[in-house]
Amino acid sequence: GQNIDQPTEMTATEGAIVQINCTYQTSGFNGLFWYQQHAGEAPTFLSYNVLDGLEEKGRFSSFLSRSKGYSYLLLKELQMKDSASYLCAVRDSNYQLIWGAGTKLIIKP
Amino acid sequence: DGGITQSPKYLFRKEGQNVTLSCEQNLNHDAMYWYRQDPGQGLRLIYYSQIVNDFQKGDIAEGYSVSREKKESFPLTVTSAQKNPTAFYLCASIGGHTIYFGEGSWLTVV
Numbered sequence: 001g002q003n004i005d006q007p008t009e010m011t012a013t014e015g016a017i018v019q020i021n022c023t024y025q026t027s028g029f030n031g032l033f034w035y036q037q038h039a040g041e042a043p044t045f046l047s048y049n050v051l052d053g054l055e056e057k058g059r060f061s062s063f064l065s066r067s068k069g070y071s072y073l074l075l076k077e078l079q080m081k082d083s084a085s086y087l088c089a090v091r092d093s094n095y096q097l098i099w100g101a102g103t104k105l106i107i108k109p
Numbered sequence: 110d111g112g113i114t115q116s117p118k119y120l121f122r123k124e125g126q127n128v129t130l131s132c133e134q135n136l137n138h139d140a141m142y143w144y145r146q147d148p149g150q151g152l153r154l155i156y157y158s159q160i161v162n163d164f165q166k167g168d169i170a171e172g173y174s175v176s177r178e179k180k181e182s183f184p185l186t187v188t189s190a191q192k193n194p195t196a197f198y199l200c201a202s203i204g205g206h207t208i209y210f211g212e213g214s215w216l217t218v219v
Contacts, residue, residue: 031206033208035208040197041212041213042199042210042211042212042213043152043199043208043210044210045207045208048206048207050206087151087152089208091203095140095159096157097142097154097203097208099151099152099154100151101150101151102150102151104149
């Protein structure tokens with residue numbers, strides 16, 4: 001079956017750096033998405049990776065290794081507003097979206 | 110601006126009642142999705158459609174129905190057969206490298 005694994009919850013300190021990992025086993029690969037979701041709101045787009053390597057966008061970066069079935073989202077200079085759930089999703093060879101259960105990130109002052 | 114419009118934002122359902130959630134997009138996307146999200150949980154796929162007049166069941170389709178008569182519209186009906194419908198419902202479409210979401214609909218059984 002198809003599966004995406006993310007840690008359930010992580011805690012970090014304001015101003016620090018945190019890395020949220022995502023590993024996947026899917027039927028083929030056509031891109032990996034990261035989304036941020038605040039409680040009670042719709043997810044918002046953070047990044048898209050389809051080739052190996054690091055994509056940097058401001059305080060957020062996303063890395064992909066297709067051979068390892070692995071991605072991570074790196075958040076720098078953490079702010080209290082970064083407290084949210086972070087969702088990883090993979091588009092498989094049939095262009096179906098497979099979602100991870102999400103990682104709840106708690107930022108402490 | 111292009112986007113997805115979901116309505117209503119909040120909806121209450123009585124026992125034995127069917128309710129319909131609206132989802133409209135002006136992004137010209139072919140693929141559209143309905144997800145259910147329970148508190149503290151991830152997204153679970155109810156139905157998806159990749160083309161007009163065609164749709165497929167997702168992982169938790171029982172008790173739900175959809176239609177796709179127009180490219181822009183993908184309404185979801187929560188039927189009385191869905192015994193535990195209280196949840197947050199999200200409509201989405203995908204275009205290129207981005208998944209677009211509506212604002213979501215909160216459904217509560219009263």
